[in-house]
Amino acid sequence: MKEDNIFEVIIIGGSYAGLSAAMALGRSLRKVLIIDTNKPCNRQTPRSHNFITLDGKTPKEISTLARQQVEKYKTVSFYNDLAITGTKTKNGYNISTLSNKTFSAKKIIFATGIKDVMPNILGFAECWGVSIIHCPYCHGYEVRNEKTGILGNGDYGFEFSKMINNLTKDLTLFTNGKSTLTIEQTKKLTDHNIKIIETEIDRFEQENGYLKNILFKNGTKHSIKAVYSQVSFIQHSDIPEKLGCKLTEQGYIEVDAFQKTNIYGVYACGDNTTFIRSVANAVYAGNISGAMVNKELVEEKFK
Ligand SMILES: Cc1cc2nc3c(=O)[nH]c(=O)nc-3n(C[C@H](O)[C@H](O)[C@H](O)COP(=O)(O)OP(=O)(O)OC[C@H]3O[C@@H](n4cnc5c(N)ncnc54)[C@H](O)[C@@H]3O)c2cc1C
Missing domain, CATH: 3.50.50.60 (FAD/NAD(P)-binding domain)
Incomplete structure (x- = not known):
């Protein structure tokens, strides 16, 4: 695989949770790729509330500002596409997209959100x-x-x-x-x-x-x-399940307090893991998962 397509971390989903994870990783000098289709679940809502400092802004204003801040970290790259498959490799995972690109990374963070069923x-x-x-x-x-x-x-x-x-x-x-x-x-x-x-x-x-x-x-x-x-939902992406990640009875990706799934090297954060559905919670969980993935990479290096 070409060097350009090899990363330390791939984050799938570049909304509030994914960008928050990317900030923690970018600030740790990690080579990160965010793959995103830019369809956050709140895009129809006129104003987003209850997120301190940005109360009453539009969802787009919040994500644009977040993206601008993450773009400052030069080890973080963005790719606009749908991630469709994931496979385990010797050193981590390969992720392939709808436009037939394949990227590899040691760690994967799913920040893919959920799809509301009307x-x-x-x-x-x-x-x-x-x-x-x-x-x-x-x-x-x-x-x-x-x-x-x-x-x-x-x-x-x-x-x-x-x-x-x-x-x-x-x-x-x-x-x-x-x-x-x-x-x-x-x-x-x-x-x-x-x-x-x-x-x-x-x-x-x-x-x-x-x-x-x-x-x-x-x-x-x-x-x-x-x-x-309240409406029912499905996971946006079936890749976590296909990689062996456990889902809860309600259909969320099961994670521990550090956003780790049951599959080594695979993390998840934001709406795909919890019924506590808010920008603040997605940002919090993304931040934790970014830090924990960085820690896992550090520990592997000093093993
Ligand atoms: C209608 C509505 C209004 C809301 N209003 C508020 C509010 O006022 N205040 C508040 O705090 N919270 C609000 N929320 C909740 C808040 O929007 C969510 O908690 C938050 O968006 C979750 O962030 P996330 O990053 O986990 O997921 P999302 O924001 O849903 O983002 C998921 C991202 O992953 C991408 N993606 C998914 N699958 C793939 C794939 N396979 N490949 C590539 N990209 C993929 C999507 O395109 C999207 O960009 C609202 C939610 C809804 C539904």
């Missing part, structure tokens, strides 16, 4: 990250005291209703079918003036991602400003 309700995908919200800490303050809904049922619907009740007193839980709340949960919600609507949803009426009404299958409608919802 439910099959018309209008939902357009509103995702704009007026349909996954996390109250990220976007709840902006819709405080507004007419708000929660799309959920059972324990999730109950727990989320309790939390959002602190942000608005005009709250409705939409169970989208028969409620699976317990009698006790139902009583607690109604005691706190949280309404429960079981009617099945037909679609979300919206303009440019901003909700106007929820239209129900029985022909009625409910005007609304914001809805909280």
Whole structure:
């Protein structure tokens, strides 16, 4: 393999987690390649919140600034492509991309994030990250005291209703079918003036991602400003699993406190490893994985 294609570390995914890992490694003079398709999960959201120093900036502003800062470290290179396969080699790993390039490195960091799977309700995908919200800490303050809904049922619907009740007193839980709340949960919600609507949803009426009404299958409608919802997800990349990395029951890449997977030399960080989904957490985990990969390289040299 050509010298140009050989690195100490390959980071797959160059968003918040990947760039944070790259900064720690660049500052340790490591020869690093970031392979990225530049499709972070929050790209549809108008403003990113709750990341200190950059609260309220657009997702793009945050990643552009991060990339500019990482680009200062001359041992870090970038390659815009989709990593599609990974194989174990004698000294580490080979990673191949969609455009048929192969790169090798001793260590791999997966900072590939997750892909949200939109439910099959018309209008939902357009509103995702704009007026349909996954996390109250990220976007709840902006819709405080507004007419708000929660799309959920059972324990999730109950727990989320309790939390959002602190942000608005005009709250409705939409169970989208028969409620699976317990009698006790139902009583607690109604005691706190949280309404429960079981009617099945037909679609979300919206303009440019901003909700106007929820239209129900029985022909009625409910005007609304914001809805909280959780969606299912899949891993963006199947390479970790194919290399033998264990996944948790929920589908995250299993890592220890130092972002190590069960496969030697393979690390993972950011959304692909945890339900704690925030820019701050991705940056933290990337930073740890960069430092730990550097440490592993140091230890190997002094063995
Ligand atoms: C709609 C929405 C709004 C959000 N709002 C906020 C907010 O206001 N505040 C906040 O703190 N958090 C927010 N979050 C959470 C935050 O965006 C994530 O926690 C964060 O983006 C995770 O960073 P990451 O680097 O792990 O993954 P991502 O940012 O998703 O980046 C993954 C990167 O890997 C690349 N990639 C994936 N697979 C491959 C491959 N095989 N080859 C090459 N490249 C690949 C992708 O293109 C992408 O660039 C929001 C999330 C969503 C979904």
